[in-house]
Each structure stands twice: as C-alpha cells, then as structure tokens.
Amino acid sequence: MNTFTKISLLSPAIGTGNVGDDFIELAVRRLLRDDVEYQRFSVRQPLTPADIEAINATDCALLCGTNLYQRDWHSALTPEMLAQIRVPVIPSGIGTSAATTAELKISAQTQAMINALHAHCVTGSVRDPHTAAVVRGVGLKARSREAH
DSSP states (O other), X not given: OOOOOEEEEEETTTTSOOHHHHHHHHXXXXXXXXXXXXXXXXXXXXXXXXXXXXXXXXXXXXXXXXXXXXXXXXXXXXXXXXXXXXXOEEEESBOOOOSSTTOOOOOHHHXXXXXXXXXXXXXXXXXXXXXXXXXXXXXXXXXXXXXX
C-alpha cells in the first residue's frame, strides 16, 4: 500500500467563485491525513512547465471532483499536459451534467480526456450512477457508490 505524503490538488476551484467546486476541494482536503503536504493547481488554465515540474515532485495528483465529464470538455487539462505528468493523476469524485439521466453523449474531446485520465492511474472515482454510465460508455469500468 502506498503512503502518499506530498500531493498535488488539481482543482477547478482556483480562480473562480464557484462555491460547489470550493466545497468539493475542501472535502478532499479534509480527507487528507495531517502529515500530508499539498499544493494546489488550477485546471481552468494551462499548467506551466513550472507547475508540471512541481506536480512531478509529489507522490500523486488528485483531480478534485467537478462536472468535467460533460458533453463538451471545459478544462485546460489536455492529453499533452497529462503526458508530461509522471505521477498518477487520480480523478476523485468526478461528475457530469446533462438535461436528463438518459443523455450520455459526450464529445470526442471529453471521451479522449476520460480515457487519458483513467490511463494515468490505477483507480479513480465518479460521483454518481449517471457519471458511471458515461465512463462505461467510453469502454471503462466504473461503479458509483450506489452501485456497490
């Protein structure tokens, strides 16, 4: 079992007034042990070479849950940026949004990012059954908490 003591938080809460994203990041930080050091990086703007170097100096990067797995990709994270990150990038509590739960269609870019993110880690999590269905729709195994 790995013991992570230095973690990067990839967060959509940085630089916005989105209270929901703030709540999610705060919840993630509350779950960290007291001895865990963390640094925060925005996923709303491209990561700089210095950001990537700092992320690579940590044990892993947690992508703090937000509604990333939508029809269109609304994050500055790209497959090219992920390829430069050498530590696991773990999607944590990622969600989606749609007009109805029957709507599972996503763009090719969102599909590529879901595959790239999940190829970059051993495990990840989604926040609900709808998001699990979207992830399964791109060929990945996914279970939401309710599905246990």
